Amino acid sequence: MKREEIKTLIMRVGGTNCDAETQRAFRELGAQAETLHLNEVVKRRNLMDYNALVFPGGFAHGDYVRSGAIWARLVMAKLGKELKAFIDEGRPILGICNGFQVLVEEGLLPGFEGVSAYPEASLAPNIRGYQCRWVYLKNENRGNCIFTGKVPEGKVLRMPIAHGEGRFVLPKEKEGALLAKLYENDMVVFRYCDKNGVAAEEKYPVNPNGAFHDIAGICNREGTVFGMMPHPERAFYWWQQPDWTRQTQMTQYGDGKLIFESIVEHLAKRC
Amino acid sequence: MSANLFLRKNTAFSLFEINTLEATDQQLQAISNELGLSLSLQEMKAIQTYFNAKGRNPTDVELQTIAQTWSEHCFHKTFKGKIRIDDKEISSLFRTYIAKATEEIKPRWCISVFEDNAGIISFDKGYGIAAKVETHNHPSAVEPFGGAATGVGGVIRDVLGVWADPIACTDVLGFGPLNYDYAKLPAGMKHPKYVYMGVTAGIGTYGNNMGIPTVNGAIYFDDSYTGNVVVYCGCIGLLLLNKYKKNAKAGHLIVVAGGKTGRDGIHGVTFASAELTEKSEEVSRPAVQIADPIQEEKLKRALMEIRDRELGSATTDLGGGGMSSAIGETAERFGCGATIELDKVPLKYAGLAPWEIYISESQERMLLTVPPENTEKVMAIFEKEDVEATAVGKLTSEKRLQLSFEGVTVADMDMQFLFAPPKSVKTATLQPVNVEEPQFPEPANLTETLLRLMAAPNIASKESVVRMYDHEVKGNTALKPLHGEYAGPNDAAVIKPLDNSWKGLAISCGMNPNYGKIDAYWMAAAAIDEAVRNNVAVGGRRIALLDNFVWGNPEKPERLGSLVRACQACYDVATALKTPFISGKDSLYNESPLGTVTPTLLITAVGIVPDVRLTVSIDAKAPGNLLYIIGKTYPELGGSEYYKLNGFLGKSVPKVRAVQARKTYYALTKAISAGTVKACHDLSEGGLAVAAAEMALASVYGAELDLRKLAEPLKRDDFTLFSESNSRFLLEVAEKDRESFEAIMKGKACTEIGKVTRTPRLVIRGFKGDVTVDASVADLRASWKRTLSSEA
Structure with missing residues (x-):
């Protein structure tokens, strides 16, 4: 498929607010991207017209109950069947920040045994409350995740986070075993680290929210559903970086572009 | 209530007639007090004269509507009224100093100044920038979180009110010392630390939830802010200038959209025009609204689509005074009258009296006027975004405001009367402060002094607060409030709002209340200079200013005298720097049992960076x-x-x-x-x-x-x-x-x-x-x- 034929759907509901910059990232790479309210997708029944789906950041439905919970229930109730088909066909689904929370609430991530009827993990309230800051991420994926196809294993990326509930946790009594399973299936993608790539060991502020095992992003077993707390769309251009005025050589793009580039390239190759 | 003054009408709902026909001066004052109108005797007498000529008594709906429209908050009586100072008379502070500076500078790039909800300047590629800064001091003193959050919500709606898409928020806050002695805190007053936690959280929550980056601000500590917390909320918007539509006509429908109406936010503006007391919490808690940023986010989406498809003829926010000021001001602006069926307004719960519905300041509501042929399309847009919208009446060619409830007329007044309150006359005196230069020896070594200064609350890093605000959302923040790895304090924020342009917007502020303790003139001058130089420092130019005054009770001549001094400085410095004012607001009556607020002028500066790569x-x-x-x-x-x-x-x-x-x-x-x-x-x-x-x-x-x-x-x-x-x-x-x-x-x-x-x-x-x-x-x-x- 040619890049310009790739159709990406950025879904939104009341309270979603990172749709415009996410859409911009795909368009900058030559792919088509359209933002639609859930109500419109339900009305048009057109989810399967798209090659990729993104749940962008924001505060969907005010994040009442739990972050992402209401949006997740609405999607499963109104578009459950289509979404299942979308996943079964291996079409990529990306969740950023609030979108990651939605994917966890929908039972799509981690998805140890496929789509789960209940959330298998949680993005719990941060240890130190809401935070907006730039963090470093190490790519620990060995090649399963299609969203990091352009990111070499072990590479350190820099992106901002902005959330109050992003502390990835697994059920305490099984966390060791489940973590082993995440590694076994190559589902761990990003971990918080310092600028040299040394793991945060859950220390603040290198790990900004207290996430278990410094986990910032994971994918499903198939590598086609991916959620991350940091915002790649806010690290797309060089001038979005926090210290670009120090740089003597301005680079064309920031690290976040690699995520979008990976998706587009994957789709371009695949079809 | 005095039975003979308040006569219950024989209606199925609550409606009173207020017996002003034969009321004495004393009774008129009693009516103002009992109904919480905050009107002066002079104003009450003007009302009496008007209704006497009609040969009837006013209803509670009418009196409350007048009180809202004539309030300091809505009508800016002090800035527009006469002031006697020494042997001179100033006909209007606003005209004489603030607006005059802009008129003399004559900037061609100013599209709309002082007349709409927000000032508008030209930007690039057919786009304009809207800017507005508001204060929300009184509500934040009573309920810090809600007061601050709704302050942000309100100023965002002001920007929506000129059809602009909000792209950045600012916040400048003033608190008492965080280590204030609890034992010294007067009854009914909240501790600065509690106020600080609540206000900062409230600001962050609203901006973050709406997805608008909070990019610039300041926190200032001063003893006087202990009793009078200072909360300035600002918002910057982006709009295509050819979509800036204000052409409402008689016959257009009046639509109220967004949140439902409840008893929260009753008498917000009259509350804001009075001093804080020990009983403020008890009496005025209902004056503070409840915030629901998600409602406003949805409302914003719908409004932007209505704007892009050019389906509305005018819009304004329901802020201070609620429907009473939004409807009155809209009708007045377009030379119309209005008929409103108050029973059509969607309510949070049953049982509100018509006057409560009309003046409630419940949040997240906008008013639109819509040509009848577009109504269906407008309603479909609101429905798609899950926003409730209701046509509650229409603009009329007859210049009267007519309100009904369940078919009964509850108010019927001439627009001309409503918008011509008696001009206030106040007296000001200039009182030089008795201050001296201190004598003390120079320390031998200044290292220790500098280290202590770095930790002084007004200098120390505000990182812990700034990190609670999303300053990156929308992905357009090119220069951030906290710079780089060590979070250095940049002088201004720079936003790059258009994808197809390198042009940036520099947003900065200036505020130096401590200087005002010596001379309000130099305090104001310094605030302007600081805002401008912060802007210049990052590469900003062609700078527009917003002025926001926080002052004490203007009925007290020396308070008013310092306000006059500050306004004189505004004129002098703005004309010399050639930086016009495009919008402003005043919050007076900031007085508490601990005394008056330190006179504070916040200047917000919006400049242009021709190319963000030069930031x-x-x-x-x-x-x-x-x-x-x-x-x-x-x-x-x-x-x-x-x-x-x-x-x-x-x-x-x-x-x-x-x-x-x-x-x-x-x-x-x-x-x-x-x-x-x-x-x-x-x-x-x-x-x-x-x-x-x-x-x-x-x-x-x-x-x-x-x-x-x-x-x-x-x-x-x-x-x-x-x-x-x-x-x-x-x-x-x-x-x-x-x-x-x-x-x-x-x-x-x-x-x-x-x-x-x-x-x-x-x-x-x-x-x-x-x-x-x-x-x-x-x-x-x-x-x-x-x-x-x-x-x-």
């Missing part, structure tokens, strides 16, 4: 680069942080030499455009020493300064290092650019004073050649970060 940040860039001080240093320490640290106020308040300053700013802008400025920081609280420390601590380098290089040295090192003279900067220039930079700055006060060093220490040599400051950058950073750190 200059604060951090030192490379060892060996030269450091220049721009602007002249005078022995001006009155009101400074240095004096404050030593327990003094002083008298030598910093002045503004505005004409000179303008020339310096133009030259500096030229140097920035030429790419010769590697880093720039304005000199403000703490003066030269603090600015140098901040430039270093934002980087991995250090700096050396030598005061002997100054052209006209002051007598003392401490005065030189900590003077807060206005219009000054510290600049970093590469050795290779020395010549071209100096050529640009020729004839301006510009002195090479040191350089950036690889060793991360700040070393300053005094006039005698001895080292007077020698501190590691790590220690400076630690002192600066400690005070308000969330870990502390």
Whole structure:
């Protein structure tokens, strides 16, 4: 498929607010991207017209109950069947920040045994409350995740986070075993680290929210559903970086572009 | 209630007739008090005369509507009214000083000033920028979280009210000392720490939830803010100028959209026009609204689509005074009247009296006027976004305001009467403050002094608060409030709002309340200069200003006298700098049992950065680069942080030499455009020493300064290092650019004073050649970060 034929759907509901910059990232790479309210997708029944789906950041439905919970229930109730088909066909689904929370609430991530009827993990309230800051991420994926196809294993990326509930946790009594399973299936993608790539060991502020095992992003077993707390769309251009005025050589793009580039390239190759 | 004054009408709902026909002056005053109208006797008598001529009594709906429309908050009686001062008379502070400055500067790029919900200036590619700053002091004093959050919500709606898409928020806050002695706190007053936690959380929550980056602000601590918290909320919007539609006509429907109406926010504006008392919480808790940012986010989406498809003829927000001011002002503006069926307004719960519905300030509501043929399309858009919208009436050609409830007329007044309140006349006196310059010996070594200054609450890092605000959402923040790894304090934020343009928007502010304790004139002058120089420092130009006054009770002549002084400074400095005012607001009556608020003027500056790639940040860039001080240093320490640290106020308040300053700013802008400025920081609280420390601590380098290089040295090192003279900067220039930079700055006060060093220490040599400051950058950073750190 040619890049310009790739159709990406950025879904939104009341309270979603990172749709415009996410859409911009795909368009900058030559792919088509359209933002639609859930109500419109339900009305048009057109989810399967798209090659990729993104749940962008924001505060969907005010994040009442739990972050992402209401949006997740609405999607499963109104578009459950289509979404299942979308996943079964291996079409990529990306969740950023609030979108990651939605994917966890929908039972799509981690998805140890496929789509789960209940959330298998949680993005719990941060240890130190809401935070907006730039963090470093190490790519620990060995090649399963299609969203990091352009990111070499072990590479350190820099992106901002902005959330109050992003502390990835697994059920305490099984966390060791489940973590082993995440590694076994190559589902761990990003971990918080310092600028040299040394793991945060859950220390603040290198790990900004207290996430278990410094986990910032994971994918499903198939590598086609991916959620991350940091915002790649806010690290797309060089001038979005926090210290670009120090740089003597301005680079064309920031690290976040690699995520979008990976998706587009994957789709371009695949079809 | 006095039975003979309030007559219950024989209706199925609550409606009273108020017996003004035969009321005495005393009874008129009693009516104003009992109904919470905050109207003066003069105003009550004007109402009596109007209704007597009609041969009937007013209803409660009518009286409440008048009270809202005539309130200080809605009508700005003090700024628009007459003021007697000495033997002179000022016909209107607003016309004489604020608007006059803009009129004289005559900027062609100002699209709409002072007339709409927000000021509008031109930007690029057919787009304009809308800007508005509001205060929400009284509600925040009673309920810090809700008061601050709804302050943000309100100012965002002001920007929506000119069909603009909100793209950035600002917040400037004033609190009492966080370590205020609990034992000294008067009954009914909340502790500054509690207010601080609530207000900062409220600001963050609203902006974050709506997905609008909070990019600029300040936090200021002053004793007087203990009883009178100061909460300024600002919003910047972007709009295609050809979509700026204001062409409502008789026959257009009046639609109320967004949240439902409840009893929250009753009497917000009259509450804001009175002093705070021990009983404020008990009496005025209902005046504070409840915030629901998600509702407003949905409302915004719908409004933007209605704008893009050009389906509405006008819009305005339901803020202070609720429907009463939004409907009245809209009808007035388009030379119409209005008929409204109040029973159609969607309610949170049953049982509201018509007057409550009409003046409720429930949040997240906007008013639209819609040509009848577009109604269906407009309603479909609201439905798609899950927003409730209801047509409640229409504009009429008859210039009357007619309200009904369940078919019964509950109000019927002439627009002309409603919008011509009796002109207020107030008396002002100028009272010079009795202050003296302190005498104290110069400390032998200033290292310790500087470390303590870095930790002073007004200088210390506000990182713990700024991190609670999403300043990155929308992905357009090119210069952030916190710079780089060490979170250095940039002078202004720069936003790049258009994908197809490199043009940026610099947003900065200035506020120096401490100077106002000496002279309100120089306080206001300094605020303007600070806002402008912060903007210039990052590369901003073509700067527009917003003025926001927070003052005490203007009925007290000396309070009004200082307000007059401040307005005079606004005129003088703005015209000299050629920076027009485009919008403003005043919050008066900031008085509590602890006394009056320190007169405070916040100036917000919005400038243009022609190319964001030329933006200059604060951090030192490379060892060996030269450091220049721009602007002249005078022995001006009155009101400074240095004096404050030593327990003094002083008298030598910093002045503004505005004409000179303008020339310096133009030259500096030229140097920035030429790419010769590697880093720039304005000199403000703490003066030269603090600015140098901040430039270093934002980087991995250090700096050396030598005061002997100054052209006209002051007598003392401490005065030189900590003077807060206005219009000054510290600049970093590469050795290779020395010549071209100096050529640009020729004839301006510009002195090479040191350089950036690889060793991360700040070393300053005094006039005698001895080292007077020698501190590691790590220690400076630690002192600066400690005070308000969330870990502390």
